[in-house]
Amino acid sequence: MEQEVDPAVLAVINEKRLMGDKRTPVEIIAKMGVFDARQKASDQAWLATGDTVIATVWAEFVSIDATGRWFCLESLDPQLRPGGGERSALHIQRAKDRIQLLKRSRDSGQGFRAVLQTNRVAIAGLETDKAAKVSMRVPDDQPWQVGSWDADRKVAVLLRGAEAWEPSEADMAAAWSRGSVPVAPPVAALDDVSPESVRAAAIDYLTRHFAGYGYKANVVDDPQSGYDIEVTDKKGATLLKLAVKGTAGNITGFSLSAQERADALRGDPWRLAVVSDAIGPAAQHKLYKPAEIDQAPGLEPLLD
Incomplete structure (x- = not known):
């Protein structure tokens, strides 16, 4: 479609x-x-x-x-x-x-x-x-x-x-999730994936997910931003601001930047979006409200 x-x-x-x-x-x-x-x-x-x-x-x-x-x-x-x-x-x-x-x-x-x-x-x-x-x-x-x-x-x-x-x-990691190939990358490759490839795959997965429901998912390239994707409706109204994290292979944890935590404190429409098995064939995601982010599996605690 x-x-x-x-x-x-x-x-x-x-x-x-x-x-x-x-x-x-x-x-x-x-x-x-x-x-x-x-x-x-x-x-x-x-x-x-x-x-x-x-x-x-x-x-x-x-x-x-x-x-x-x-x-x-x-x-x-x-x-x-x-x-x-x-x-x-x-x-x-x-x-x-x-x-x-x-x-x-x-x-x-x-x-x-x-x-x-x-x-x-x-x-x-x-x-x-x-x-x-x-x-x-x-x-x-x-x-x-x-x-x-x-x-x-x-x-x-x-x-x-x-x-x-x-x-x-x-x-390449992001392309695997588009579904044109019926097999996942070999397990050996998943043991050596980089954080960058997992993040790219997670962002690609979410943009396609929301597009499938008729929403527009705009990727934010600003490294100083507290979110990675802005989801809007057909009229351009902002529905969600997603800080995207992914896990796959040897990448099992993630952290939130100071700006991401600052945006979380502002509340809606910010969400933490965690995509598990981001590179594999069974990718799935869960959204966490600002008050729920500490419940997200894999989130590394703040250092004192």
């Missing part, structure tokens, strides 16, 4: 549509060179004229790094659907065809063209909800490429742009 898409990604899609690119999903891939597009409309990747690989990129799965570059994690496991669970025989075949074409793109070093699209319902129901359907689809003007390809972990990284680059550890 649009509410699950990063605002910067959604802005690009909407701009393309406002510029008059309002063709149907079938017409779009047909114009890009897909032969017999109507019969192949439900595929997730195509080999177009000129041996050009075209692949769908669900906008809900796209992450953006600190410098504004887009990427998303790609599952290389055709048997399991995003978020986990066995695929149907039809979806298994479509996944195999897509993986084969992405591998072809990577081996050739030519990259691929992407069509950005959103789902009509929550992306978690992409292959299980009967109402799931492409809501919007636009061709991306920027080239994409397949970056890393890890056959052991069954995951690849799709990168937007022609230049080679790699997402940071923190950005």
Whole structure:
């Protein structure tokens, strides 16, 4: 759904549509060179004229790094659907065809063209909800490429742009929580996660959580602020100011800064938001009112 898409990604899609690119999903891939597009409309990747690989990129799965570059994690496991669970025989075949074409793109070093699209319902129901359907689809003007390809972990990284680059550890950790890959990072990796990667994953989880309910979650970049996310309604009214903390792997505790404690003393709408298993597949959160923060598991006591 649009509410699950990063605002910067959604802005690009909407701009393309406002510029008059309002063709149907079938017409779009047909114009890009897909032969017999109507019969192949439900595929997730195509080999177009000129041996050009075209692949769908669900906008809900796209992450953006600190410098504004887009990427998303790609599952290389055709048997399991995003978020986990066995695929149907039809979806298994479509996944195999897509993986084969992405591998072809990577081996050739030519990259691929992407069509950005959103789902009509929550992306978690992409292959299980009967109402799931492409809501919007636009061709991306920027080239994409397949970056890393890890056959052991069954995951690849799709990168937007022609230049080679790699997402940071923190950005990768946050991307895991978007649900495009049905497996969690290996336990060995969780034993060595950094506080920065856990915090990034916790913030990403909460922004998507509130967006799924139609609220806007604005990330506050000011290090002197006493909160990390401001949640507003459709009219822009502030509902919550969240000081975000996360736990995962070897990161089991956290502390509150002096500014966070000062903001807590001011009361509503400040809340402490603790995301447990922030990097894993079972991330969950709990909000604590200012008077309840000492009850939060993992909160380190103030030093005298």
